[in-house]
Amino acid sequence: MKYSIKAHSSSKNKASIHVKQSEVVFGITPESANTLPNPAELFLGSFSACILKNVERFSVFMNFEYSHAEIIVNATRLDKPPRMDNIQYELKIYSQDQNLNSELLKKNIEKFGTIFNTIKTSCTITGEIKRI
Secondary structure, eight states, X not given: OOOOOEEEEOTTSEEEEEETTEEEEEEOSGGGTTTSOOHHHHHHHHHXXXXXXXXXXXXXXXXXXXXXXXXXXXXXXXXXXXXXXXXXXXXXXXXOOTTOOHHHHHHHHHHXXXXXXXXXXXXXXXXXXXXX
């Protein structure tokens, strides 16, 4: 598989990423720090999207129903060199389906997630899944 995106920025303003028919605006100045996501937050958003996409994917393979899922991700950034060092996530899946095997789902997410696997080569990832 191959992927392609286009991004641009305006000096002293903001930037955006164009993917298919979507645009994601992000901040590049101190003035936008409280209103627009920064690149580190977009990175964590990509990690979250990978996990949520795999919840949907594995709900079909593992034959379970869920109404929705939500994820909270926290990360620690090191300064020298600047990088993410530790990522923790808590995935909540709202389901009453007894077919939902949270341990197997976690194993599948962590084994087959493209973004997950890319990140785990450079930093520690810990997480848990809660059925609500």
